[in-house]
Amino acid sequence: MASGGFGSMIEKLKQNPKKIVFTEGTDPRILEAASRLLAGNFLHPVLVGKEDEILKASEEAGYNIRGAEMYDPEHFDRMDEMVGQFCELRKSKGVTKEQAREILKGANYFGTMLVKMGIADALLGGATYSTADTVRPALQLIKTKPGNKIVSSCFILVRPTGLGEDEVLAMGDCAICIDPTEDELVEIARETAECATHFGIEPRIGFLSYSTKGSGAGEDVDKMRNAVKKTIEQHPELRVLEAEVQFDAAVSPKVAETKFPGNEIAGHCNTFIFPDINAGNIGYKIAQRLGGFDAYGPILLGLNAPINDLSRGCNGQEVYSMAIVTAALA
Secondary structure: OOOOOOHHHHHHHHHOEEEEEEEOOOOHHHHHHHHHHHHHOEEEEEEEEOOHHHHHEEEOOOOOOOOOEOOHHHHHOOOOHHHHHHHHHHHHOOOHHHHHHHOOOOHHHHHHHHHHHHOOOOEEEEOOOOOHHHHHHHHHOOOOOOOOOOOOOEEEEOOOOOOOOOOEEEEOOOOOOOOOOHHHHHHHHHHHHHHHOOOOOEEEEEEEOOOOOOOOOHHHHHHHHHHHHHHHHOOOOEEEEEEEEEEEEEEHHHHHHHHHHOOOOOOOOOEEEEOOOOHHHHHHHHHOOOOEEEEEEEEOOOOOOOOOEEOOOHHHHHHHHHHHHHHOOO
8 A cells, every 4th residue: 555544654654653463473573573573673573472582483484573573472481460460351251360371371262362461562463374263352352442333344345546646445344244134234334434534544345235325136135225314313423325336326427317316415525334244345355456446454343452364375465564554443
């Protein structure tokens, strides 16, 4: 992301540097990103793993990580405190101290507790494990923000225009919520719009469907139409297209003039809410692979602290970029 939101995120972090946990401290892609962040001096990496193994891996990969904090779950000087907090957070499940110590040997749980205890501000994981293994500890320990019932996600899509400013779009939910209800779609729209503003987007929200303004019928259309209505009622501060919309009418002023004559949002949407994960996942990947957009995400939404998941196919550049995105949301 060459300009706009990404640049402003770095400037924000320079003013108020954060600490971000990487749960896979020996992974070469993590080490590459950590090295770059340390050189930039605006975001401080915290690497989970055995210090000698991390240092050996960084030397073998040729990355300088001097100055990074390293924490080994097996030799953490505040483990008793962490175990106590963990047991309190999981007391409804009757977790014992012995069970807690065993669970906290896992880098994903240990790293999440570093954020919970305020030792770090954000977390990025999943370069070698599943999204569920990132989200589960976050839900159990960090939990959702007041008023939020779900964790959702969005992708930020960026494409250079050659005119100095990138084209930036937001798409939700493409990765977490399989078949969201009307009320969940309202929450996804609010959270996606809030995330979009961090990237310099002034959200103009379209709820996507195979129907535009009642041109089609069916349960799926009703769901999107009702979600639009509820979003407008509950969040009058958001700019939301007044009905469900097909993608062409959401982005093409010419098509919108036929289907939404005189509407200021139709044809100019930049924040898209998909009816389900099938449509969302397919949609953002079409934009990425055929539309020439860079995709950043999934960015997890609705949690009390910024915790994000990496694709297992990620490279060092993607880790670096997602670290900045994650920390800037703190």
